[in-house]
Amino acid sequence: MRLNVIKLGKMDYAEALKIQEEILERRKNGEIGDTLLLVEHPPVLTVGKRGSYSNIIISSGEMEQNGVKVYEVNRGGDVTYHGPGQIVGYPIFDLRGHGRDIRGFVNKLEDVFIELLRNEYNIEAYRGEKKYTGVWVGEEKITAIGIAVKRWVTMHGFAFNVNTNLDHFKWIIPCGLTDKGVTSLQKLLGYPLNLEGMNNKVLEYFCRVFGMEPTVFEKEAVLKQEIQDFRRS
Numbered sequence: 001m002r003l004n005v006i007k008l009g010k011m012d013y014a015e016a017l018k019i020q021e022e023i024l025e026r027r028k029n030g031e032i033g034d035t036l037l038l039v040e041h042p043p044v045l046t047v048g049k050r051g052s053y054s055n056i057i058i059s060s061g062e063m064e065q066n067g068v069k070v071y072e073v074n075r076g077g078d079v080t081y082h083g084p085g086q087i088v089g090y091p092i093f094d095l096r097g098h099g100r101d102i103r104g105f106v107n108k109l110e111d112v113f114i115e116l117l118r119n120e121y122n123i124e125a126y127r128g129e130k131k132y133t134g135v136w137v138g139e140e141k142i143t144a145i146g147i148a149v150k151r152w153v154t155m156h157g158f159a160f161n162v163n164t165n166l167d168h169f170k171w172i173i174p175c176g177l178t179d180k181g182v183t184s185l186q187k188l189l190g191y192p193l194n195l196e197g198m199n200n201k202v203l204e205y206f207c208r209v210f211g212m213e214p215t216v217f218e219k220e221a222v223l224k225q226e227i228q229d230f231r232r233s
Contacts, residue, residue, distance in 0.1 A: 001097075003212040004032065005203060008039040008219050013071060013082065016041065020090050020155055027092050028153045034097070036206065036214075037090040038199055041082040043168060045070045048077040048146055055079040058171035068171070075156035077133070077146035079172045085163030085184070085195065087202055095152045098210075102149055108209050109158055110135050113143045116205040123188055132180065140183035160202060161185065163192045 008016060016039050026032045043066060045056060055078055056070065063070070082088055095105060110127040113135040117123040125137050135143035144159045161184035169182045186192050207214050 001210075001212045002033055003207060003210070003214045004035040005214045005216045006035065006037050006219070007199065007216065008037055010040045010042070010084075011219070013041050013044040013046070013069070016090070017071070017073075020092065023092050024150065024153060024155050027094055028151050030094075034091070034093045034212070036203075037092070038203070039088050039090070040084060040086065040195065041088060043068045043081070043083040045172060046073045046075075046080050046082065047071070048073060048075050048080070049148075050078065052078060055173040056171065057173065062171075073156065074148045075146040077144070080144050080146065080159060081169055081172055082159055083164060083168050085161075085165065085186070085192075087160040087162055087195070087199055088158070089160070089202065089206070090157045091147075091154055091206075093154045095149065095154060100152060102147075105154065106133065106145060106147065109145050109147075110143070111209045112202065112205045113158075113160060115209065116201060117142070117185075119205075120201060121185070121189065136180075137183055137188060140181040142183050142185065142188075160198075162195060162198050 008019070016037065020037060023032065023035050023037070027035065045068060047070065058068065091109070093105065095102065098105060107127065114125045114127065117125045117137070123137060125135050125142060128134055128136050134141050134145045142161050145157070147154050147156050161182065163186045164184045166182055166184055166187065203214060
């Protein structure tokens with residue numbers, strides 16, 4: 001099974017969301033195949049459809065000073081932070097080709113990082129209970145996961161903390177959980193990682209877990225509107 005992969009590099013959240021929505025429509029119409037966007041955002045907060053603004057504890061003045069914007073999105077979950085040093089992935093998949101199994105799809109997203117951390121770094125990670133969706137190391141989350149599904153097609157996805165500035169999570173109550181922490185691969189290993197190399201590892205394990213073969217497009221393929229070249233199978 002073929003997977004279209006678009007490496008967007010560093011991109012503003014609003015711009016990436018627009019691209020995501022455009023690809024979502026094309027996937028729903030069957031014009032393109034399953035697609036994964038990989039991106040790194042400047043500091044931004046997103047609030048899920050069941051989220052609460054009370055979980056944003058940074059002041060409006062501090063947000064303005066740090067250039068932080070807030071977006072309401074239609075994914076599950078509460079408040080999430082995205083920022084530099086974090087690998088964000090938006091899989092736009094038609095689940096009719098994946099057993100129409102939403103929970104199974106989320107489990108596979110979690111498996112990507114559980115297997116990557118175990119095999120590459122000997123770190124024992126696990127998926128949380130239903131209330132604690134995502135990937136955890138001890139009592140700290142390393143990968144947040146939240147999706148939306150429209151006509152069986154997914155959007156939004158995962159945020160993997162690699163070299164992420166964990167102090168920025170003090171701006172929020174992550175996912176509305178007061179009794180859990182947040183970690184990063186850099187914190188666990190004690191040194192920063194090459195983010196491009198980690199993007200490649202994430203893609204490798206993503207394709208391994210989902211049983212897919214990638215065709216990689218760089219950002220320019222989207223900006224030049226060359227999406228018509230995407231493979232459908």
